[in-house]
Every structure is written in C-alpha cells, then in structure tokens.
Amino acid sequence: MAGIKDVARKAGVSITTASRVLNHVDYPVAAATRRRVEVAARDLRYSPSALARALVTRRSGIIGVLVGDMVDPYFAEIARGVEDAARRAGYLVIVCNTDRDPAVERRYVETLSDYRVDALIFVGGERVGASERRKLKQVLAVAIKRGMLAVACAGEHAGLPAIDIDHAAAAHQMVEHLLSLGHRRIGFIGGTADVSTAGQRKAGFRAAMLAAGLEPTLTVNGDFTYAGGFEAARRLLASDGPTAIFAANDEMALGAVDAARMAGLRVPEDLSVVGFGNTSVALRARPALTTVSMPRHELGVAAMDAILAALESRVNPVEPASRRVSSPSTLWCARRRRHSRPEKRRVSLDVHN
C-alpha cells in the first residue's frame, strides 16, 4: 500500500512537501515540484490513510447516525438526507439501528465515540421513561464535553438541540385548512403520551380550535397504529359526530378512514380524515390522504448542515447562534375534487434547544 513516504521518495522530495502538495491546495510549492509529487502519487496509486490523518487532525470525517430502524422509510428518508449532505461535504456516515433501545443507543454512542466520529445525529423521538436513558445521557454528556457534536433530528432526544419541524404550528395549519373547508366539529386522534412530538401536535390542534372560537373537546388518544386509529375513530364517531377527523399520524388516519366506512360513512363526502407525516402509505391510500408533509429528506440535510456549520466554526450547535434553518414543512392536500391542485402552505422549520 503506497504511503506518503513512497510518494515523497519517488518524487524526490520530503514527506512534508508531499503532504503539502497533496492536501493544502494553496500552499506555496514550486510548480515543478508539485507536478512531480502529483505524478508520483498517481503512479503509485497513493491512498492516503484517513485513519492516520484523523489521528493527528482529530477529525475523522465520519458522522454517526442513530436511527430506530433504517428499514422504516421514515428513518431511511432522513438518514438519506444526512448522507447526501455528508457526501457533498466529504463526510462518511455510519448508520446504527437502535430499535429505540436506550441500552443499544448507549453502546453505539460509546463505540462511535471510540471512533472519534465528528458528530452524532439521533433521528426520531426518543421513548421517554426508560431508566437506561440516564446512563445514555451521561455517556453522551461525556462525549460532548470531549468535543463531539450531537443533535437530534425529527424528534427530541436526550435533551439535545433538535432540528425539527414545528409540529404544533403544522397541526395548527392543518386545523385552519379544515376550518377553511367549512368544518366546525373537528375530532382529534392523538398519539401516545410518551412521545413529545405527539403532545406538540395536539397542542397545535387545541390552539387552532380555540383561536377559531371552537372547543377542542373531541379528542381521543391513539397509539400511532392503524388499529389504534380505528378504535379511536369509532369512539369519536359514536359520541358526537364530527365532520372531520385529524389524526396525529397517517397510520391512525387510515384506521379512522376504515372505521368511518365501517360505520357507513363515505370518505371524504360524509367525513374528512386528515393525517400527519405524508408517509408513503398515506399517499397510496384510496382516496389519498390529506396530510401534513414532513420534509424528511430536508430535515436530514438540515441536521447535517447544522453539524457542518458547527464543525467549521467550531461552535457548539447548542449555542443559540445556529438555531434557525430554512426548510419549510408543507401541507400536502389530496385532491378532493377533480382538477383541484395540491395545496401547499409553509410552516417554519426550527432548531429547538
């Protein structure tokens, strides 16, 4: 394996000079010398040891991404965004599947720490309450104190600064959309209490209803599953017939659609059902679901960009300096009638601290 030493020898220069030609594009080196080194490197198929380089520069050029499960498109799309942004900047991405297990997360954080990854990105909200969380936070705190960067993306995680859409604002928008369609009796199917984003969505729903002078009383909690949505909708429809149901995620919305049909209602003629997340399953449903679009790919890109910015300026992203990023969330509206165009509204994307 040809090293820089070989290149230097073949070019008849010192290792230092070779290094300068190979790395610092701007460093003053005689044109002839530069040429010789470049030729030598090519001839020898010089492959710089990123390991050795990382050891001395204290920059590995590797980013660790922790996802629940990369097979889940939700995580995959975000991870892909991270990877795209990473590649553009010359970084590599290590993907870790944690299955949301805090113990696994902790072990990964330790290992990635050993590899001196430049940053950690936790994708998706954490499941709160687990006692293992404490250990994870500790390990993470140590890693961060040692200079490692870490952010959460699309969900809260270990109290890290988070790159996320504003779930409350997005939910707010969706309610306004329903209101503009003439709906007044709007039901809400929330998620489980242990997921922070679920609470934010519900808060947005309530705020929008109250702002319109309506009581947000028709709310039931689901568990993010199709079955949970089905059951929750059944309850909502039994009690006091809403004309629209807003589910905190698409899966539950789909369950609600079927529950409505089971109850003899036509969707969307008799009942409007909207979701959150614009997952592929929602788009393929018939009729397609109106849903809050989460720009997952862009969120991944934004997370990586935040890391990049911090890496370059050596500013910890925890600092207020880098709180805002640009990508918007949109409302993805299924065509309710022929010829109507999908509607889009902007919702700001923030870095929460």
Add this chain to the structure above:
Amino acid sequence: MAGIKDVARKAGVSITTASRVLNHVDYPVAAATRRRVEVAARDLRYSPSALARALVTRRSGIIGVLVGDMVDPYFAEIARGVEDAARRAGYLVIVCNTDRDPAVERRYVETLSDYRVDALIFVGGERVGASERRKLKQVLAVAIKRGMLAVACAGEHAGLPAIDIDHAAAAHQMVEHLLSLGHRRIGFIGGTADVSTAGQRKAGFRAAMLAAGLEPTLTVNGDFTYAGGFEAARRLLASDGPTAIFAANDEMALGAVDAARMAGLRVPEDLSVVGFGNTSVALRARPALTTVSMPRHELGVAAMDAILAALESRVNPVEPASRRVSSPSTLWCARRRRHSRPEKRRVSLDVHN
C-alpha cells in the same frame, strides 16, 4: 480525552501492561495489577482510540456497504441484515448511496479504501454497460489486491463473488408451482436485459417449461415498472390468452393484474398472476400476490457472515472454500382460497463466483 497513557499512569503501570489488561483478556497479568488498571480506566472514562488502534492493527472494524438507495426497502432490508450481523461481531457499517451511478460508486470505493474499511459489500445488481464500470473495476481490483475484502449481495457486481439466491432455481420453482395448479399456458414478463438477475429468472422459467414439455413462447420483456408490466401483460393477453402470468418482479406483476382487469378478466379466477421479490407492495395488494420470497435480511446477514469468516481466517472469499451459505429462499403464496395455508418451498442460497 483520557488515553491509555493516563490510565497507565493512574494505575502506576506501564502503557504496555495497561494495554494488555484492556485488550488481551487472557494475557497473564497479576490480578491486583489488572484490578488497578480496570479501576483507573473506569474512573478516567477511558475511551480507546479506535483510530490509533486501527492504524497499527490494520483492521478498522468498519464495513462499507454500497446501496443504490437506502430509502428503497429492497436495499434497506439487506443493509439492515448486514448491520445486524456486523453489530453482533463488533463492526460498524458505513452506508453509501450510489443511485447506481458507477462514477459515484468508484469515488466511494476510493474513499472507503482510504478509510481502510475491512470490507466492501455491493448490494443489488449493477447496471451493466456503463463505461465508468471499467474504472470502477480497476479501482476495486487495486483495493482488493491491497487486502480489502469485497463481495456482492443480491445481484452481480464488478465480477465479485456474490451472496445471492439462485434466481433461476427460484423461478423454476415458481413455474412448477403454477404447473401443479394445472396451468399450461404460462406467460412470462421479463426484466430489462442489462440486469443479470433478470436473465437468470427468465432462464429458470424457460427451463421449467421445457422440463414440463411445454414451449416457453409466451415471453415479453418489461422494464421492472408497473407501467411496463401493464403494457407487457396487455400484449400477452392480446396474442394468445395464457391462464397464468409470471412477472420477473412484483411491480410488473401488479401492472399485469390491472391490465388483466382492464381486459375484463378476474384475478385470480380467470388469470393467475405471480411475481418475484415479495416486496411489501406485493403483500399489501388485494388480492395479495403470490411471489418468490427473497430473504433480503438474511442475504445481508449472509454477506456479512461471509466477510466475517474470511476476515477471521484471512481467506479471500473469492476462494471456493466459502461458497455456500445456508439461508433458503421461499415461495410466498397468497391464499387463493379460504383456509389454504401459505405454501413454502426451499430454494438454495449460494455464493456465486
């Protein structure tokens, strides 16, 4: 950041001794000394530099996985299998999205090579014909000569040994299944010619038909898309009505189903349609599609296991020694009639060279 030096000092021993305690579990070290080192390491939160270690041991503990697009569940499931197996063995996985672009692949191979990853796993078949392929092969050849391991998984790639199901055998099985159902006029919708596995599937179809004394004349080529399957099926149905259609992938099979319905045929009563790949879209279709099950997760695991075995014995997986692995492919049969159980048949999984 506490290094081994700090641990050694705090424990009052030499770096060598500290290293021995920390790594070689079996090396003879006085119990008391061992204890002191362990305590020191814990107190200092010693984080061994995997980089430094990799530099000297020439083993990075990192595996590079190249996929077309990690958002595609096809790739994601295989990559997840790789990651699962890697984690068990203490390896980390760098995931690279190539979008099947040979130029991107080449750059990734170079970069991963610089990072001295222990092995490369190319997931999914390559698109042949591109001129960039030559360069890729060259770069790869150099990397391999330098000791890097490389295999292909679920498709051929750069002539590398491949961990894959036997596509021809699987297709053969599927045809036999259709024959056992009484079908004689069986149509086949192939994939594009530039994908090697497509050719293998068609070969399996032909062989099975001929073995049954039937002429495999009803074959049309598609392009792996829903639309392609639709059009191909239209042609098949127009010419000479088959009672069953076997598509080289699920997407095309779905297109065929709709084409049949458009032609006034009931599926599966009037026409049986089967696919290949048991992708989620096939399983969610109504009625669910009978399809050849590709054990994607297991393929990923098998690929990683092959790498692991070679890594431990320092045997290049190209050698005939490690050609066979165990996981089987199965035929996933949708329930055609009530109460009938999904049927499973085994198809061997081989490492092709």
Add this chain to the structure above:
DNA sequence: TTGTAAGCGTTATCAT
C-alpha cells in the same frame, strides 16, 4: 520554497 522532527494513541517486539 523546502526540510527536520515531534507528535497523534495504539499495538507489538524484545528484553528483563
């Protein structure tokens, strides 16, 4: 413009 030499944090080879 170029070179010398001191690390970066480990492991590994000899000694003792």
Add this chain to the structure above:
DNA sequence: ATGATAACGCTTACAA
C-alpha cells in the same frame, strides 16, 4: 509478570 521502545502513516510547528 512487566516495561522500554519502535512502528503505524500522517500533519504541523519550527527551521533553514
């Protein structure tokens, strides 16, 4: 059972 010390391949003051 334990310890110097030389690599590993590179970057980077500091000189010249």
